[in-house]
Amino acid sequence: MQLTTAHLSESKRKWFIATLLLGTFTMSISQSSLSTAYPTFMKYFNLPASTISWLTTGFMLIMSVVMPLSPWLMNNFRFRPLYLTLLTLFVGGTIIIILAPNFPIMMFGRLLEGVSVGILFPSYQSIILEITAHAQRGGIMGTVGLVMGSALAVGPIISGIVLQFLDWQAIFFLFLIILVGVFIVALKTVPSPLKKKKTPFDFISVFMSLGIIGLLYFINELAHMSANNYVNWLILVVSVILLVLFVKRQLQLPEPLLRLDILKIPNFDLGVALTFLSYMSLITVTIIMPLYYQQVLKMSPLWSGLALVPAAALLSWLNRRSGLLADRIGFKPVIMSGFVLFIVGWGMLLLWASFANVWMTIICSMLIEAGNAFAMMPATTLGANSLNDDLIPHGSSIIATFRQVMGSAAIVLATVILGTRNFTGVFFTFLILETIALVLVFFIKDTQATSQHVKL
Numbered sequence: 001m002q003l004t005t006a007h008l009s010e011s012k013r014k015w016f017i018a019t020l021l022l023g024t025f026t027m028s029i030s031q032s033s034l035s036t037a038y039p040t041f042m043k044y045f046n047l048p049a050s051t052i053s054w055l056t057t058g059f060m061l062i063m064s065v066v067m068p069l070s071p072w073l074m075n076n077f078r079f080r081p082l083y084l085t086l087l088t089l090f091v092g093g094t095i096i097i098i099l100a101p102n103f104p105i106m107m108f109g110r111l112l113e114g115v116s117v118g119i120l121f122p123s124y125q126s127i128i129l130e131i132t133a134h135a136q137r138g139g140i141m142g143t144v145g146l147v148m149g150s151a152l153a154v155g156p157i158i159s160g161i162v163l164q165f166l167d168w169q170a171i172f173f174l175f176l177i178i179l180v181g182v183f184i185v186a187l188k189t190v191p192s193p194l195k196k197k198k199t200p201f202d203f204i205s206v207f208m209s210l211g212i213i214g215l216l217y218f219i220n221e222l223a224h225m226s227a228n229n230y231v232n233w234l235i236l237v238v239s240v241i242l243l244v245l246f247v248k249r250q251l252q253l254p255e256p257l258l259r260l261d262i263l264k265i266p267n268f269d270l271g272v273a274l275t276f277l278s279y280m281s282l283i284t285v286t287i288i289m290p291l292y293y294q295q296v297l298k299m300s301p302l303w304s305g306l307a308l309v310p311a312a313a314l315l316s317w318l319n320r321r322s323g324l325l326a327d328r329i330g331f332k333p334v335i336m337s338g339f340v341l342f343i344v345g346w347g348m349l350l351l352w353a354s355f356a357n358v359w360m361t362i363i364c365s366m367l368i369e370a371g372n373a374f375a376m377m378p379a380t381t382l383g384a385n386s387l388n389d390d391l392i393p394h395g396s397s398i399i400a401t402f403r404q405v406m407g408s409a410a411i412v413l414a415t416v417i418l419g420t421r422n423f424t425g426v427f428f429t430f431l432i433l434e435t436i437a438l439v440l441v442f443f444i445k446d447t448q449a450t451s452q453h454v455k456l
Helices: 010-032 035-045 054-076 079-099 103-130 134-165 169-189 203-208 211-224 230-252 260-264 268-295 301-306 309-329 331-355 358-384 389-418 423-441
Strands: none
Touching: 010 054, 010 079, 010 103, 010 134, 010 169, 035 134, 054 079, 054 103, 054 211, 054 389, 079 103, 079 169, 103 134, 103 358, 103 389, 134 169, 134 268, 134 301, 134 309, 134 358, 203 230, 211 230, 211 389, 230 260, 260 268, 260 389, 268 301, 268 331, 268 358, 268 389, 268 423, 309 331, 309 358, 331 358, 331 423, 358 389, 389 423
C-alpha cells in the first residue's frame, strides 16, 4: 500500500491519530472492564460465574478470529468508511447490551463489540505506523501503548467506581456516549490515507482460521475441565489441524490472507515474541492483583480497583517517554530495561508476598507495569521497522493475534497455578517467563528508526 495523502498536514495528521486513539481507548476499556461487574451480572441474570465469564471469553474469541482479516480489509476498503463502520458496529452492539432483556441477547451485543475491536486493533496500528515517519515511530507507538496499556489497566477501576453508584448499564452508556462523539469527530478528521490494493478473499483460509476460536476455547476451559472431557480434547485436535492447514496454505498462496512468511524476517520474529511476553505480564497483573488485594489483604472490590491506579498512572506516563527514548538511543537498551523491570517486579512480589503489605504490593505492580511501558510497544515498533510498509498490516495483525492468544493463555496459566490462593506460584512462574524474555533481547539486532527494511 502507498500513501495517497502526502499533502496531509501535520495538524490533520495529529487530529486523525487522536481520533483513532480515543475510539480505540474506549473500546479497549470494554475488554477489561467487565470482570469487576461479574457478581452484578450473576445476580441480575440469575446465572453462575462460568456463564457470565463468557462476556469476556466470547469477546476475546471473536476478536482473535477476525484479527487475521484486517490486512485484507485494509487492502480492499478505504479506511474512512471502514473505521466509521467499526464504530457503528460497536455502538450497535452496545445499544443491544443496554436494552438486552436476557443474557443471550446481551451476549450477541458483546460479540458485535468483539468483531469491531478485533478488526480495529491491528488496523489502526498499521495505519498509524504507515503515516508516521520512521524517525518518529517510537514516540507515536509509545502513545499507542499508552492507550492500550492504560485502558486495559483502568477498565476494572472505572467499572468498579461506576458500579459503586449506578446500575451496570451505566458502564455501557459511558462507552456509547464517548463513541457517538468519536463518530461525529471522525466524520471531519478521518481520511483514507492509503491506496487500495484489490486482493481475492480466500474463504478457505477464513474457515481454517476458525481453529483460533477452538484453541482459545480449549485454553479458557482448561482451568476447570477433567481429563476425560473428550469433547474439549476433540475441539483441541480439530483446532490444531485447522491451524496447521491454515499456516501451510498461507505459505503456499501467492496472495495469502495473512503473510506468515514474514515471521522469518530477523527482528520481526523477536518483536512478536517479546510483545506477547510483555503483554502476558500486563494482563496477568490486571487480573491477579485485584484477587490478591481482596483475598489476601481483605480489601473491598472498590479499593482493590483503586489500588491499581498508581501502576496504571505510571504506565500511562512512561509509555510515550519510552518510545521517544527508543527513537534516540535505539530499541535494544529500552526493551532490555523493560524486561529487567519485569524481573525485579515479579521477584519482589515473590519475596514480599508473605508480608501482605499493600504498599509493597503496589510498588511491585508499578515496577511490572513500568516494565511493560519499556518493553511492549518498543518491541512492536522494532518488529514494524524491520518490515516493508506493504507488510505492516500483516505484521500488525500477526502481533495482535499472537498477543491475544498468549494473553488468554496467561490468564489460564495464572488461574490454574493460583488454585486456592497460590499467589507465590503465579509470581514465580511469571518471573521465569520474563527471565526467558530477557535472554531473547540479547539476540535483537539493535535498530533505530532509520534502519533498513527487509522485503520478501
